[in-house]
Amino acid sequence: MADRRTYNVVVLGVGFLLIFTAFTTCGNVEQTVVKSLTNSTFSGRGYHLGIIYGVFSFSNLLAPTVVSVIGAKPTMFLSGLLYGYVAVFITPATWSFYLTSVLIGAGAALWTAQGLFLVENSEASTINRNTGMFWALLQCMLFGNLYIYLDWNGQTEISTSRRKIFLFLLVASVLGTLSFLVLRKSHHEEEMLSEEEGQSLLSTRSTILQLLRTKTIVLLSPCMAYSLELSFYSGVYGTCIGATTHFGKAAKGLIGISGIVVGIGEIVGGLFGLLCKNSRFRRTSVVFLGMVVHFIASYLIFLNIPDDAPVVFESTTQKNPYLTPVSIALLCSFLLGLGDSCFNTQLYSILGHVYAEQSVAAFAIFKFIQSVSAAVAFFYSGYLLLMWQLLLLVILGFTGTLCFFIVEKMQDLPADLLED
Template structure:
């Protein structure tokens, strides 16, 4: 059973690797590509990734019921098909751009199912390891950004060969989705499985969990996930729009994405080497806060209000953004998996709901708010989120000690 659980975690990570290699690469270059397509027949905006996360947040409310009825394996497979959104950029049109954005938002169930499946294949002693392994595999998504660099480097305009790139990304997404069908069932005994009626009551369970102490304390840390809108949409666009980089600017988007991915991988590896979950979670989150604050400060110094001017510092900031993001996300998965092992589906749905709401808001304001204010907002929320995480971890430690006594 233990071997199959490890196998499932690895296949889960590989599936997400392919799906999000495609989607994240698409997100990094989307605004730049959309700006190059503006004409009489296409008027979309790449910052309308906010639409995706807006629908995502609403879909998260019903995702637990979907997962309960279909099971995490089929839910992830069906949700993964919606990432065919990438095909929009092969032959772009305004209506398909927004329509597929709406459908992709419904794919929220993918992440809720993933959280439940990861917990089902973990124990208290392995949740940190499995979370780190999953995250490290997920973030090994370098090939998409490498393709962007190789094809776009030295070009002042987006080349027509972008169609081949997006076609390759679409194929990668399909391969990742098919990986979900390989997952093995290691679920609970049959009498403990949820019925359809019980699955439909999960919304009320979510509402109850929203009032619990741990969720309230972890909410600011979950909300800090709005920083993903910064590194996945704003920062790459700044790099691509930098006149000082000359013809290297467009290719630099791909390099930045690869460096960011390296930071994410290293952050994920912390879960593999941490043996004392309770101590290490706070240590890793603190590290995440520090490296993010260093990145924000360097970006503040290096970017006027619209574009970076020093390439080495710009890429260092990409690495730090990825490392910090990984530190926060892996430890949120770990603590939720420990505290809500018996209610993993609604707990992870709440996590994705809060995360997507703030990401959607961030995508909408990012095009109108000066960079300085965006950085300040992330600093305030990052500090408060870290502080609340420390308190939640301490409370969980006290509760665990009381139970053992």
């Protein structure tokens, strides 16, 4: 049984790796691709990833019911099909760009089902290990960005080569979705599904509303909302690098390299999840590390990237930053990935530990708060100067870390003092 659960976690990680190789690579280059489209059939804007996360946030309210009715594996398969969204860039059109943005936002149940499936295949003694393993596998999405680097290096404008890139990403997304079909059912999963059988929409909503009033969820909300940094590293930072004149002809290719280095940082951060079983290296240590590396990254980005890079509507910005080395930009990519992984793995771990019996509702709340903050960030990111975006990240990162520390401290208190 332990081998079966480990198998499920590995296959789950590989499936998400393939799907999000397509999705995150697309998000990384989307605004740059959109800027390169000059034909009369397309007038969309790449930062309208905000639409995806806006719809995603409200879909999360229905996701627990969908998962309870049809199960985690079928939900992940059906939701994965919607991530064929990347196909819209093979032959771009404004109407299809916005329509698919809405449809993929409806795929929110993918993440709620993933959270449930991960808990179903974990015990209290293995949740940290499995979370770290899943996250490390998920973040091995290096080859999408490597493709971008090899194809775009030395180019100042993006040509019709985008078609083969997005065909490649579409194939990866389809393969990832199909991998969910080979997941195995565990005995623990059967027990949980039998308990949740017949759960009504009313009772699911009641569970979510009940959890929203608990001290743990309220305190973890700022840490969940810190997903502003998800929008930043996955959509804004790559665009800023590609729009920075002092990086020269290598700027567009550096978008791919930046994505690869972010992925390396994510993998390293995922490995810290394996260390949390050691009492000397608790979840708080990993989250604190995430906060520190993000603060360092924010300061270096402020010095290395022109302030107007996120908001220029031309191909590049002409302003010069305080520091010019490309190595600093790539170091920041690594730090952004490392910090993101530190926060996410420990949020998964603490939610799976505290709400093992209510995991569907808990992960739905997590993804709701996360996607709302990401949607807000994507909408303002095309209009707000870089320094103000970084300041928001620092403030929310500090607040989220402090609240996470309080929640961890609460776990050492008697049960009757934890919740009202």
